Amino acid sequence: xxxxxxxxxxxxxxxxxxxxxxxxxxxxxxxxxxxxxxxxxxxxxxxxxxxxxxxxxxxxxxxxxxxxxxxxxxxxxxxxxxxxxxxxxxxxxxxxxxxxxxxxxxxxxxxxxxxxxxxxxxxxxxxxxxxxxxxxxxxxxxxxxxxxxxxxxxxxxxxxxxxxxxxxxxxxxxxxxxxxxxxxxxxxxxxxxxxxxxxxxxxxxxxxxxxxxxxxxxxxxxxxxxxxxxxxxxxxxxxxxxxxxxxxxxxxxxxxxxxxxxxxxxxxxxxxxxxxxxxxxxxxxxxxxxxxxxxxxxxxxxxxxxxxxxxxxxxxxxxxxxxxxxxxxxxxxxxxxxxxxxxxxxxxxxx
Amino acid sequence: xxxxxxxxxxxxxxxxxxxxxxxxxxxxxxxxxxxxxxxxxxxxxxxxxxxxxxxxxxxxxxxxxxxxxxxxxxxxxxxxxxxxxxxxxxxxxxxxxxxxxxxxxxxxxxxxxxxxxxxxxxxxxxxxxxxxxxxxxxxxxxxxxxxxxxxxxxxxxxxxxxxxxxxxxxxxxxxxxxxxxxxxxxxxxxxxxxxxxxxxxxxxxxxxxxxxxxxxxxxxxxxxxxxxxxxxxxxxxxxxxxxxxxxxxxxxxxxxxxxxxxxxxxxxxxxxxxxxxxxxxxxxxxxxxxxxxxxxxxxxxxxxxxxxxxxxxxxxxxxxxxxxxxxxxxxxxxxxxxxxxxxxxxxxxxxxxxxxxxxxxxxxxxxxxxxxxxxxxxxxxxxxxxxxxxxxxxxxxxxxxxxxxxxxxxxxxxxxxxxxxxxxxxxxxxxxxxxxxxxxxxxxxxxxxxxxxxxxxxxxxxxxxxxxxxxxxxxxxxxxxxxxxxxxxxxxxxxxxxxxxxxxxxxxxxxxxxxxxxxxxxxxxxxxxxxxxxxx
Numbered sequence: 001x002x003x004x005x006x007x008x009x010x011x012x013x014x015x016x017x018x019x020x021x022x023x024x025x026x027x028x029x030x031x032x033x034x035x036x037x038x039x040x041x042x043x044x045x046x047x048x049x050x051x052x053x054x055x056x057x058x059x060x061x062x063x064x065x066x067x068x069x070x071x072x073x074x075x076x077x078x079x080x081x082x083x084x085x086x087x088x089x090x091x092x093x094x095x096x097x098x099x100x101x102x103x104x105x106x107x108x109x110x111x112x113x114x115x116x117x118x119x120x121x122x123x124x125x126x127x128x129x130x131x132x133x134x135x136x137x138x139x140x141x142x143x144x145x146x147x148x149x150x151x152x153x154x155x156x157x158x159x160x161x162x163x164x165x166x167x168x169x170x171x172x173x174x175x176x177x178x179x180x181x182x183x184x185x186x187x188x189x190x191x192x193x194x195x196x197x198x199x200x201x202x203x204x205x206x207x208x209x210x211x212x213x214x215x216x217x218x219x220x221x222x223x224x225x226x227x228x229x230x231x232x233x234x235x236x237x238x239x240x241x242x243x244x245x246x247x248x249x250x251x252x253x254x255x256x257x258x259x260x261x262x263x264x265x266x267x268x269x270x271x272x273x274x275x276x277x278x279x280x281x282x283x284x285x286x287x288x289x290x291x292x293x294x295x296x297x298x299x300x301x302x303x304x305x306x307x308x309x310x311x312x313x314x315x316x317x318x319x320x321x322x323x324x325x326x327x328x329x330x331x332x333x334x335x336x337x338x339x340x341x342x343x344x345x346x347x348x349x350x351x
Numbered sequence: 352x353x354x355x356x357x358x359x360x361x362x363x364x365x366x367x368x369x370x371x372x373x374x375x376x377x378x379x380x381x382x383x384x385x386x387x388x389x390x391x392x393x394x395x396x397x398x399x400x401x402x403x404x405x406x407x408x409x410x411x412x413x414x415x416x417x418x419x420x421x422x423x424x425x426x427x428x429x430x431x432x433x434x435x436x437x438x439x440x441x442x443x444x445x446x447x448x449x450x451x452x453x454x455x456x457x458x459x460x461x462x463x464x465x466x467x468x469x470x471x472x473x474x475x476x477x478x479x480x481x482x483x484x485x486x487x488x489x490x491x492x493x494x495x496x497x498x499x500x501x502x503x504x505x506x507x508x509x510x511x512x513x514x515x516x517x518x519x520x521x522x523x524x525x526x527x528x529x530x531x532x533x534x535x536x537x538x539x540x541x542x543x544x545x546x547x548x549x550x551x552x553x554x555x556x557x558x559x560x561x562x563x564x565x566x567x568x569x570x571x572x573x574x575x576x577x578x579x580x581x582x583x584x585x586x587x588x589x590x591x592x593x594x595x596x597x598x599x600x601x602x603x604x605x606x607x608x609x610x611x612x613x614x615x616x617x618x619x620x621x622x623x624x625x626x627x628x629x630x631x632x633x634x635x636x637x638x639x640x641x642x643x644x645x646x647x648x649x650x651x652x653x654x655x656x657x658x659x660x661x662x663x664x665x666x667x668x669x670x671x672x673x674x675x676x677x678x679x680x681x682x683x684x685x686x687x688x689x690x691x692x693x694x695x696x697x698x699x700x701x702x703x704x705x706x707x708x709x710x711x712x713x714x715x716x717x718x719x720x721x722x723x724x725x726x727x728x729x730x731x732x733x734x735x736x737x738x739x740x741x742x743x744x745x746x747x748x749x750x751x752x753x754x755x756x757x758x759x760x761x762x763x764x765x766x767x768x769x770x771x772x773x774x775x776x777x778x779x780x781x782x783x784x785x786x787x788x789x790x791x792x793x794x795x796x797x798x799x800x801x802x803x804x805x806x807x808x809x810x811x812x813x814x815x816x817x818x819x820x821x822x823x824x825x826x827x828x829x830x831x832x833x834x835x836x837x838x839x840x841x842x843x844x845x846x847x848x849x850x851x852x853x854x855x856x857x858x859x860x861x862x863x864x865x866x867x868x869x870x871x872x873x874x875x876x877x878x879x880x881x882x883x884x885x886x887x
Contacts, residue, residue: 055792079795079796080798080800085796088792090789091787092789092793094793095790095812150797154797
């Protein structure tokens with residue numbers, strides 16, 4: 001079996017004497033891949049990064065980087081000898097150096113022929129105006145970008161970013177995401193990003209890990225994590241759908257009291273007659289004013305390019321439905337809202 | 352727990368500092384000569400009674416002076432307020448024993464005040480009408496004017512950081528100025544005031560120079576006497592134990608109050624600038640008069656008294672080898688500062704890197720050394736060296752090490768180190784608390800080793816703290832008397848010991864020259880650091 005570039009084998013991550021995340025196994029096969037870890041606050045995402053960086057120890061399992069074990073029950077390579085960079089969520093710039101010096105410190109140990117162009121990084125992170133300032137003179141967002149720049153120019157074997165854009169203005173965030181992905185891909189820096197923003201994770205990562213209830217619930221590519229969540233917990237965490245009761249009526253259909261017959265392809269097969277919970281995501285149902293299946297609007301969220309209507313069924317289930325914002329008319333709360341029939345869902349996800 | 356070199360170094364530093372404290376506690380169980388019975392039935396009560404009276408007097412006076420000055424300069428605008436803000440801390444430069452010499456010299460029969468009356472009104476019987484400030488009253492005044500700065504500095508900082516919102520809240524509730532002061536301003540500054548008073552109390556109980564000059568038998572002089580006069584080191588240590596219990600109580604009160612005072616200060620985000628009340632002419636004059644009077648009495652008076660004697664007895668100036676005293680004093684200052692800064696760095700960084708709870712407890716215990724009077728430390732140090740010499744060195748038939756440690760610069764610096772360790776340690780710790788741990792971790796992740804992080808990141812960042820600590824140590828070492836007196840090498844004098852020796856021989860006019868130099872040097876260093884002292 002070929003060696004993976006990076007691998008976590010059955011590790012339990014511990015912080016402050018308490019087990020945070022248990023029995024994690026995860027691998028990054030190729031150099032240059034970007035992996036995102038998603039999970040609610042305080043679940044242990046940062047602990048995982050700190051442990052990989054060597055700032056915390058493990059007493060079970062092992063962590064390998066480039067074929068070398070860097071952490072195990074008996075082995076602990078010191079952080080300074082791992083060539084792993086971690087960009088912290090909080091300001092970790094050296095307070096007595098200006099921003100330029102802080103960034104340059106990152107490239108000190110990199111050989112000239114391998115150096116990422118510092119200027120390029122400074123430009124794309126829009127740091128030109130603050131190069132001569134000191135950390136206490138800049139905003140939290142600027143400090144975060146400067147810290148990111150320092151990590152990038154250090155050209156590590158593994159780069160880890162802890163909520164790298166959490167303090168960055170929304171208007172600037174998407175622009176940075178694009179360029180960050182570009183620079184990471186071009187320079188082939190293997191990266192693990194921790195975030196609680198699923199859109200950021202889905203855009204940046206070639207793989208996403210969902211950490212919930214002290215374990216890695218799902219580790220897959222973003223499309224699958226979104227469309228094919230493997231547990232109710234992941235569905236609830238991503239908060240992008242609702243589970244309604246249904247009965248499997250054939251290998252390609254099921255029946256719900258409110259919506260009637262639903263056809264499509266089951267992600268996991270269930271025996272005919274099984275009572276299941278069916279995942280309905282906002283884009284699964286389509287609006288049709290002419291339909292005789294009418295549900296009551298209880299809420300309407302405007303999201304710029306689209307609306308998300310929340311509809312109430314006769315059995316008091318709340319179902320989200322996505323409608324393009326250029327749709328010819330809008331529906332107010334308490335109005336009736338038509339759902340196109342027959343209902344067909346490409347991937348039927350049931351639990 | 353990982354026993355690396357940082358752990359061991361940090362452990363050793365804290366352990367060495369803790370030795371005298373442990374010695375004092377251990378020696379409580381030693382047998383002494385029968386002087387203990389004599390003292391227990393006679394002098395011990397007197398020691399405790401005098402110590403308490405002295406303490407009470409000093410606390411009342413420093414509370415009035417410290418809070419009064421802090422209130423006036425913090426809340427009111429009047430001519431000279433900016434000057435008084437820092438001028439009032441100059442009293443730190445005058446040790447209580449030098450204040451005592453000045454007080455006596457000014458008011459004694461045929462003293463300076465008598466001379467002033469004589470030159471103004473001609474010869475007369477003025478001595479009877481001139482009040483005498485000696486004995487307990489003299490000691491209370493000397494110590495109070497020398498120490499009220501602690502209450503002033505801490506209370507002023509607390510008033511300074513009180514938000515204008517708090518004051519406005521009182522106004523909105525319809526409180527009068529009087530009611531606002533007692534219901535809002537004073538209660539919110541109470542932790543700072545208590546912390547200041549606890550420091551004053553510790554220093555008062557530790558005072559040796561002033562009380563011995565006025566011949567008051569307190570626990571501190573009792574320790575000195577039982578060792579020097581009765582040659583009973585064990586009894587000296589037992590007295591130390593009683594005093595230490597009391598002082599450690601104060602130490603914890605001070606610590607708790609200081610922590611509470613932090614809660615009363617605003618956190619990040621700053622404070623709304625306080626609007627000072629501009630006083631009209633008559634009230635402004637009163638405020639100016641009060642501050643000037645305190646400044647005059649606490650600082651100008653001893654300086655002018657010493658200057659006056661230096662001028663009218665110039666022979667004393669020329670007879671004294673001032674240059675040698677200066678070199679000796681600075682030599683001790685330099686050695687102590689270097690040793691304290693280096694070892695405090697090691698200990699702080701060791702605590703930071705190892706995150707060991709045991710080390711943290713040991714360090715907390717060892718920094719109580721600051722609360723221990725210099726006399727006790729010196730006696731405990733001698734006790735320990737004597738015990739170690741007998742138990743180990745002589746037992747293995749090596750040459751005695753007493754001469755290496757007792758009556759030597761080396762021993763002196765070690766005890767200074769123990770006495771002022773908390774000053775250096777806490778000073779650096781305050782600096783370290785401003786360095787987020789993620790900064791260390793970033794450094795490691797950039798490939799810097801622990802030693803490189805220490806030298807390349809921490810040391811440059813903390814250079815201002817080091818500068819401040821260096822100066823604070825300088826001020827303390829220049830003023831320090833009992834340790835220097837007990838442990839200094841033969842024929843090695845500083846300004847402080849020279850002044851004390853002259854004064855103890857009743858040669859107050861000769862004590863003026865070293866006293867004046869001492870005050871001037873200490874004042875210079877206080878002025879350099881006034882910005883920092885007033886800030887925190």
